[in-house]
Amino acid sequence: MEKSDLKQKYVNERIVESNGCNAYDGKVVWSPVKSLWITSMYFIAIVGGILTFSISAFLIFLASTAVTLCLGHSLGMHRRLIHQSYQCPKWLEYCLVHFGVIVGLAGPKGMMHTHDMRDWAQRQNKCHDYFGHQQPFFIDAIWQLHCDLELKSPPKFIPEESFTNDRVYQWMEKTWMWQQLPWALLFFYWGGIAWVVWGICVRVAVSVTGHWLIGYFAHNEGDRDWHVEGASVQGYNIRFAALITMGESWHNNHHAFPGSALLGIEKNQVDPGWWVLRVLEKLGFVWNLKLPEDLPGRIELKNINFLETKSHSNEKSAIAKIPGLPDEI
Numbered sequence: 001m002e003k004s005d006l007k008q009k010y011v012n013e014r015i016v017e018s019n020g021c022n023a024y025d026g027k028v029v030w031s032p033v034k035s036l037w038i039t040s041m042y043f044i045a046i047v048g049g050i051l052t053f054s055i056s057a058f059l060i061f062l063a064s065t066a067v068t069l070c071l072g073h074s075l076g077m078h079r080r081l082i083h084q085s086y087q088c089p090k091w092l093e094y095c096l097v098h099f100g101v102i103v104g105l106a107g108p109k110g111m112m113h114t115h116d117m118r119d120w121a122q123r124q125n126k127c128h129d130y131f132g133h134q135q136p137f138f139i140d141a142i143w144q145l146h147c148d149l150e151l152k153s154p155p156k157f158i159p160e161e162s163f164t165n166d167r168v169y170q171w172m173e174k175t176w177m178w179q180q181l182p183w184a185l186l187f188f189y190w191g192g193i194a195w196v197v198w199g200i201c202v203r204v205a206v207s208v209t210g211h212w213l214i215g216y217f218a219h220n221e222g223d224r225d226w227h228v229e230g231a232s233v234q235g236y237n238i239r240f241a242a243l244i245t246m247g248e249s250w251h252n253n254h255h256a257f258p259g260s261a262l263l264g265i266e267k268n269q270v271d272p273g274w275w276v277l278r279v280l281e282k283l284g285f286v287w288n289l290k291l292p293e294d295l296p297g298r299i300e301l302k303n304i305n306f307l308e309t310k311s312h313s314n315e316k317s318a319i320a321k322i323p324g325l326p327d328e329i
Contacts, residue, residue, distance in 0.1 A: 010258065010298050014112070015120040016156040023121035023232075024128045026151035028143050035146040037177065038208055041104065044197060045205040052194035060191065061198040064183075065207060072099025073211075074246040074273040077111050081163075085261035086277060087288040094168055102183060104204035105211060107176035108169050113157050119258070120155060122219075122233035132233035133219045144212045180204070214241060218251035226256035229300040237269075247271030256301055257292040265292055 076096025079085045088096075097108055105111060121131035129135050130149040143149075163169055172179070180200050187195035222236030235255030242249050247263040250271065254263055264271030280286040 008296055008298065009300055010123070012116055012120055014116050014157060014159055016158055018155065021151075021153040021155045022126070023124040023131060023151070024126045025153060026128055026130075026149050028130055028147045028149055030146060031148045034148065037104075038145050038205070041201050041205040041208070044201040048193075048197040049202050052197045054194050056191060057194040057198035060187065060195050061202050061206075064199045065203045068099050068103045068203070069207060070246040070273055070276060071096055072101070073103045073105075073207075074248055075276060076100040077103075077108070078115075078248065079261050079273065079277075081108060082112055082115050083259050085259055085290045086286050088280075088286040092285055097169075098172065098179065101172055101176050101179050103207050103211075104180070105208060107173035109159065109163075109173045110176070112159060112163075116157060117154070122255075123228065123231045125230055125232055127232045133216045134233075137216065140216055141212065144215065145208070210245075214238065214245055214249055214251075217241075218249060222252070224252045225304055226252055227302045227304050228255055228298075229302060231255075231300075239269075242270045243272060246273040248273070256298075257295055259290055259295050260292045261289040262291055 076093070076098070077100035080088065080093055081097050081100070100111070101107055106114065118131050121127040128149055128151070130143055130147075133140050133144070135143060184196050184200050187199040191199075217238050218236050219233055220236065222238045224234060224236055228234060235251035235253075237252045238245075238249035242264060247270070248254075250263040250265070250269055253260075253265050253269070257265070261277055262271060262274050263269075264274060277286055277289060281289060
């Protein structure tokens with residue numbers, strides 16, 4: 001059977017809809033834990049960062065940020081735990097997700113819930129501005145960094161039993177803030193209080209803020225090759241941020257192919273997370289890396305370049321696209 005015969009609408013199986021649920025009717029409320037957590041990190045990062053700055057502390061900040069964002073957030077939380085875009089031993093999955101936890105955003109269940117609810121909402125024909133980052137810059141910053149959205153009629157979030165029954169993930173979820181502590185002790189032993197401030201507080205403050213910034217711009221401006229019909233919010237590729245986000249800023253690509261382990265799908269789209277996965281694959285630590293052409297066709301996904309060309313001519317022109325993929329997915 002050809003791929004064109006396998007078209008279906010993308011569905012996140014962890015989100016279960018019922019009659020009357022919607023993505024737009026709700027209110028933004030202050031989240032005390034979320035707000036106090038990031039505010040304390042900002043305070044220590046700004047005050048402590050100025051008082052304790054050193055070259056070694058700054059290098060620890062750079063190294064720890066790179067490791068946690070690449071191995072943790074991108075490979076562990078996003079590409080593995082949430083999207084299952086590759087396979088690996090359970091011990092490695094735990095390690096990668098742990099690095100994702102100490103990025104400082106949430107525990108594994110909290111990350112899955114936030115991601116899946118936002119993903120579901122953006123694919124609806126109407127969603128709350130909170131989900132789509134549609135408010136002005138500073139209002140969205142307050143909303144995303146200090147508040148939560150309470151929908152009046154939300155869908156149910158039902159993770160896989162293999163996840164909910166996993167005691168390691170249950171422990172990670174309960175202790176996600178405290179998991180900074182072992183690293184803080186190690187940093188203190190190796191480099192004193194300066195390494196703790198820069199390796200923990202400055203890193204968390206920058207990572208959480210950066211996560212919001214990419215989310216804001218990746219849903220408002222940038223380049224697009226793909227359009228998801230019926231979706232109230234589209235993703236955009238933020239080219240200049242590809243390197244520092246480990247490839248996560250190719251967000252239009254991700255909206256189009258959420259299950260792909262490769263985010264920079266074009267030859268000129270750098271994807272450090274993919275580079276690391278390929279190294280791990282050669283070492284035998286990961287396998288079954290999914291590519292866009294391995295995913296089922298989506299009836300609602302359209303190639304913008306193809307549609308624009310088609311509107312001007314009845315003949316198909318040569319369009320740069322992923323080898324093996326049709327013009328309309």
